[in-house]
Amino acid sequence: MHFVVFWEYDPDELENVIKRLKEFNKEIKKNPKKYPKMTFGPYLFAGESKGINACIIEDEEQPVNFHLYFQAELKMSFVPIVEVDTAFDLISKK
Structure with missing residues (x-):
């Protein structure tokens, strides 16, 4: 699911966030199935200490692993998304 x-993140922790992201890029190459597959981003909201990614999650452990990896550095939330055509198909079946 997408x-x-x-x-x-806390702006005072930016150096730690950058360090952790660099480590994560290595970790995800070693264990790609352990984490969500990133399909978009990361993008930073201009002038803010927050941003977005898009990802595909294949099992319920992936978002937990991702959250645990960044627990000290990032507050995060996952919002499911569907393609408009899929939503319209489901609505029309009601």
Whole structure:
């Protein structure tokens, strides 16, 4: 399933966030199935300490692993998204 991930960090912790992101890029190459597959972003909201990613989650452990990896650095939330055509098809079947 596809999700948008909204995340936020403490600006005072920016150096730690950058360090952790660099480590995560290595970790995800070693264990790609352990984490959601990133399909868009990360993008930072201009002038703010928050941003978004889009990802595909294949099992319920992936978002938990992702959250646990960044628990100290990022507050995050996952919002499911569907294609408009899929939503229209489901609505028309009602």
